[in-house]
Amino acid sequence: MTLERKHTNQRMSQIVIHGDTVYLAGQVAQDAAGEPSGAQMKNILERIDGFLGEAGSDKSKILSVTIWLADMRDFDAINEVWDAWVAPGNQPARACVEAKLAFTKFTVEVGVIAAR
Amino acid sequence: MTLERKHTNQRMSQIVIHGDTVYLAGQVAQDAAGEPSGAQMKNILERIDGFLGEAGSDKSKILSVTIWLADMRDFDAINEVWDAWVAPGNQPARACVEAKLAFTKFTVEVGVIAAR
Amino acid sequence: MTLERKHTNQRMSQIVIHGDTVYLAGQVAQDAAGEPSGAQMKNILERIDGFLGEAGSDKSKILSVTIWLADMRDFDAINEVWDAWVAPGNQPARACVEAKLAFTKFTVEVGVIAAR
Numbered sequence: 001m002t003l004e005r006k007h008t009n010q011r012m013s014q015i016v017i018h019g020d021t022v023y024l025a026g027q028v029a030q031d032a033a034g035e036p037s038g039a040q041m042k043n044i045l046e047r048i049d050g051f052l053g054e055a056g057s058d059k060s061k062i063l064s065v066t067i068w069l070a071d072m073r074d075f076d077a078i079n080e081v082w083d084a085w086v087a088p089g090n091q092p093a094r095a096c097v098e099a100k101l102a103f104t105k106f107t108v109e110v111g112v113i114a115a116r
Numbered sequence: 117m118t119l120e121r122k123h124t125n126q127r128m129s130q131i132v133i134h135g136d137t138v139y140l141a142g143q144v145a146q147d148a149a150g151e152p153s154g155a156q157m158k159n160i161l162e163r164i165d166g167f168l169g170e171a172g173s174d175k176s177k178i179l180s181v182t183i184w185l186a187d188m189r190d191f192d193a194i195n196e197v198w199d200a201w202v203a204p205g206n207q208p209a210r211a212c213v214e215a216k217l218a219f220t221k222f223t224v225e226v227g228v229i230a231a232r
Numbered sequence: 233m234t235l236e237r238k239h240t241n242q243r244m245s246q247i248v249i250h251g252d253t254v255y256l257a258g259q260v261a262q263d264a265a266g267e268p269s270g271a272q273m274k275n276i277l278e279r280i281d282g283f284l285g286e287a288g289s290d291k292s293k294i295l296s297v298t299i300w301l302a303d304m305r306d307f308d309a310i311n312e313v314w315d316a317w318v319a320p321g322n323q324p325a326r327a328c329v330e331a332k333l334a335f336t337k338f339t340v341e342v343g344v345i346a347a348r
Contacts, residue, residue: 001252001347005322008322009323010320010323011315012318012323012324012325013323013324015325016296016324018295020135023295023345024325026327026329061119063132064139065128068327072216075218079127083126086128088126089121091121091124091125091128092128092139093128093130093131093141094128094142095182095184095227097215097216097217097225098215100329101329109327109329111327113139113296115117136250137253179250179255180248182343188332198243207237207242207245208245208255209245209248209343211298211341211343213333213334213341214332229255231233231235
């Protein structure tokens with residue numbers, strides 16, 4: 001199977017494509033750091049749209065998502081953004097748990113496995 | 117590769133099948149909410165049995181499991197149930213870490229990737 | 233697709249091979265328990281090298297890594313070891329979050345999905 005990486009730096013790749021399966025790095029809100037979790041989630045989902053597009057995929061092909069939330073009290077706020085964004089009829093498997101993230105300016109992180 | 121989803125609501129699918137790989141949503145004890153973690157684990161594993169069956173798989177084909185435990189002091193309790201359930205000779209890769217879950221009535225959540 | 237397991241005990245397998253995809257159990261520093269997180273990370277990465285080798289893979293083919301860190305203050309320490317080890321140009325997708333682990337003698341755990 002083919003193996004391709006995009007947006008690779010010394011630590012990780014944002015996109016890894018193995019045959020028909022795409023793995024994204026845990027996405028944080030690079031353009032909404034320090035903002036409320038809902039706004040961060042919106043930025044994260046825009047980033048996911050972009051990276052999936054580069055991988056020849058899109059949100060209708062997401063297989064599984066892991067959401068790490070720094071404070072579970074933001075569960076409703078991120079879900080409101082998620083529910084409005086996710087592709088109707090093509091919702092992925094999902095898990096959402098609380099975890100402290102690497103930088104306090106980020107309060108949500110999303111890992112993605114997708115088909116393409 | 118084929119892409120099929122089952123038990124899909126506005127937020128997620130409980131089952132996503134991509135070719136020969138099955139992804140389940142993070143499973144919680146819907147029928148044992150508020151019970152001790154061992155009882156919750158038992159219910160979760162019953163649910164996994166059911167969903168894998170619907171996906172044309174079974175517990176002997178699980179590839180990888182992630183267990184999120186709200187309180188690591190329940191580690192032995194959930195392991196006792198897990199060890200009795202898991203298919204002998206076909207134990208999956210596994211990781212178990214502590215994480216607060218979305219609802220306090222649930223103290224265990226299990227993510228599954230399986231073959232079929 | 234083929235399905236093969238190695239280093240299987242009553243609870244889990246350290247290696248699960250599904251076709252061209254390899255899943256490793258969450259790796260902890262079995263040979264560096266209680267040592268600082270950087271030393272634990274070094275031992276974990278040696279273990280990953282070994283298991284990937286047994287699976288017909290190597291670190292240049294890692295697809296996705298999840299790092300659970302008991303204390304996020306060790307982020308820089310584990311990254312220093314990671315950055316020196318990861319295969320240049322072949323860095324995987326990665327997520328790193330804080331989570332309490334099963335045993336306090338371990339402060340880092342790493343989950344791996346790889347191609348082969």
